[in-house]
Amino acid sequence: MSIDKQTVLKVANLSRIEVTDKEAEDMVGKLDKIIGFVEQLSEVDTDDIEPLANVVDIDLRLRDDVVNDGNCQDKVLANAPDSIEGFYVVPKVVE
Numbered sequence: 001m002s003i004d005k006q007t008v009l010k011v012a013n014l015s016r017i018e019v020t021d022k023e024a025e026d027m028v029g030k031l032d033k034i035i036g037f038v039e040q041l042s043e044v045d046t047d048d049i050e051p052l053a054n055v056v057d058i059d060l061r062l063r064d065d066v067v068n069d070g071n072c073q074d075k076v077l078a079n080a081p082d083s084i085e086g087f088y089v090v091p092k093v094v095e
Helices: 005-014 021-042 073-077
Strands: none
Touching: 005 021
16 A cells, blocks of 8 residues: 555544645655555464463462552542532533
8 A cells, every 4th residue: 555645634634633745745655664564564474373462371460459548538538629428529511
């Protein structure tokens, strides 16, 4: 796939990014290299490869989910300008 200046300007417009004609011309070559690399990756045979989340086959050590520094609602709300029933009161921002 080849990228031209018009495509760069169209993508910039859709992305709401202001790009000058000079910058668009510079991006054409850079984007061509990026797309060429992605096309090169698609040539790699991955049919017998299972998807994985980590390259090392290890299990993560898990710890118990224990609250160790909680139950201090009064301290947390001490600096709040206003609170009701243990919650911050904030001004309405959506009408």
